[in-house]
Amino acid sequence: MVGLGRIGAAAAEMYHALGARVIGYDPVYNASLEPFLDFVDFETLIKESDIVQVHIPLTPENKGMFSANEFANMKDDAILVNQSRGELVDTAALIVALKYHEIGGAALDVLEGEEKIFGRKFEDVGSLPDEYxxxxxxxxxVMSPHSAYYTKMAVKNMFFQSMTDIEWTLSGKKAFFKVN
Known part of the structure; x- marks a missing residue:
């Protein structure tokens, strides 16, 4: 598990409950997660994981953090699951790693440069950008649209959180659901 914020931590706890050994990397140590996972450095996580699941925000420092070097150090049958931001993965390097079996596969909920396709209608797959x-x-x-936020419950939660923060802020309190 790369990234142990709310989503990564919840996923780690679920996988642990299913009997998986979970290792995780996050620059911020959180002792409350110790019952569910073993903290390791990024290099160890890359080398030892059967599945590398990504749940981190995109920053200038981590753009392209999954590139040729990381894929070369992953197990040949490892699966990369990116549910975070497309720009964390160097798409060209990923394609090479997949074609030459440096890794076993990828499940992509986000893609590098996906803003190129937002709001456009494509008549067929052949008119998509070449890397896609x-x-x-x-x-x-396996690819899927990054649309998990668009469930009835998620939309309800977004509304609730927004209204709660507006109420708290107007009454002089700090926002509870602040965004990084």
């Missing part, structure tokens, strides 16, 4: 077409055609890739 290449990923779609690889047998060891």
């Amino acid at each position: 077409t290449e990923l779609i055609n690889l047998p060891n890739v």
